[in-house]
Amino acid sequence: MIPIFHDMMDWEQRRSGNxxxxxxxxxxxxxxxxxxxxxxxxxxxxxxxILLKKIExxxxxxxxxSLIATVTRLMERLLDYRDCMKMGxxxxxxxxxxxxxxxxx
Numbered sequence: 001m002i003p004i005f006h007d008m009m010d011w012e013q014r015r016s017g018n019x020x021x022x023x024x025x026x027x028x029x030x031x032x033x034x035x036x037x038x039x040x041x042x043x044x045x046x047x048x049x050i051l052l053k054k055i056e057x058x059x060x061x062x063x064x065x066s067l068i069a070t071v072t073r074l075m076e077r078l079l080d081y082r083d084c085m086k087m088g089x090x091x092x093x094x095x096x097x098x099x100x101x102x103x104x105x
Contacts, residue, residue, distance in 0.1 A: 002047055006054040009067065013060045019067045026071055034078035044075040 005026070012022040033039055048068060055064040 002050045003054060005047075006051060009051075009055070009060075009064055010058070013058075013063075019063065023067055023070070027074060030071065030074060030078065034075070034082060037082070039075065039079065041079060044072060044079065047075065048072045 005022075008022050008026075009019055012019050030039075051068045052065065055061050055068070058064060
């Protein structure tokens with residue numbers, strides 16, 4: 001499935017010269033999937049490494065690396081948030097954990 005993201009990026013780059021539409025749809029879908037409990041750290045790592053490998057020779061590599069980094073960071077934050085919510089801690093600690101994730105880089 002991950003190589004399909006490369007094809008989407010390539011098509012969008014050729015069509016419009018950027019990844020804005022692909023990025024918006026990807027971020028929206030990731031949020032939805034992660035909220036459903038799908039995805040894990042292994043998938044995040046595979047997403048990053050496979051896509052970086054696939055774009056090595058693309059003329060749009062630099063902007064592709066930026067998109068991949070953004071999406072990978074988002075996946076990391078969503079996984080951290082999901083783990084935080086699963087801890088079963090009291091609401092005050094969940095809020096603190098959420099704020100901590102929002103301000104982390």
